[in-house]
Amino acid sequence: MNAPLPAPPSPGSLGPTRLAALAAVCCLLLAGCSGAASSGSDDAEAAGRSGARLKVALVTHGGEGDAFWELVRKGAEAAAAKDGVDLTYASDADAAGQAELVRDAIRDKVDGLAVTLAKPQAMRGPVAEAQAAGIPVVGLNSGIDAWRSAGLLEYFGQDESVAGRAVGDKLDALGAQHALCVIHERGNVALEARCAGVKKAFAGETEMLYVDGTDMEAMTAAVTARLRQQPGIDEVVANGAQYALASVKAAGKAGSKAEVATFDLNKDLVDAVSDGSVQFAVDQQPYLQGYLAVDALWLHRTNGNVSGGGVAPVLTGPAFVTKTNVAEVARFAADGTR
Incomplete structure (x- = not known):
């Protein structure tokens, strides 16, 4: 028969030093039991399992107040919140200004960069500087033909040439004969590729009209004037939601029967x-482009992932929104995510 265990000493029988030591041991044991499951906290994991939050800069060529770029930013912010990333968003429609914003991010010692390549040549220098500083760079939205040669890790966006050809095919199916493709930013490779794709696929006549996208009144007036000069134009193809809505007004002012179609959408365009x-x-x-770009940088830092293997873009479009399926999109547009 086993001898009975001795009774534990009463607190009163311990000296002050031994009592303090016993209390410390109990605290450690309690902490070990209650904290084991949360020792790798969500914040630490989101910070790349390193204890420091990832700093990411998203630098675009978006114009100030452009609803399209607000959707990109909103998606990026959603990914940053999920991943525990410190996100900075900056934009400049001027290529030199965008390049300087990238250099600002490099000087700020960010851990990752997401950039647009609307004018790839202007961005080659700052992207190379980021790479020399050991900063991974991903691309989004513009530059699908330039991201690999620029040395970017990944790319998220739409193949604009493919999208343009798809629009040309759709115009044929609708019976259009003469299309006016409105380019609101001269030299933007994405917009040029869209209209070139339309022209390549469309069996009818396609002409380009270059306008100043920063001046909506001037843009509307230019479209109005062309529709008056060319009454045979039966389709206006815009390159942004606000430009499509302005083109609707222009057609009304010109007394034109031209229909309006567009690349890109927002809540007003859904209506x-x-x-x-x-x-x-x-x-x-x-929204998806911004989200994927930020999330990709976090995944690369935390797990070494490279979407598309670094050789293929991750496509986010094109998807047609028509009267037959617009109701499905409308509920997301109402939440500000489409």
């Missing part, structure tokens, strides 16, 4: 497709 004032929109999902 216009619903009521038939805009025939259709091509959605490249800007």
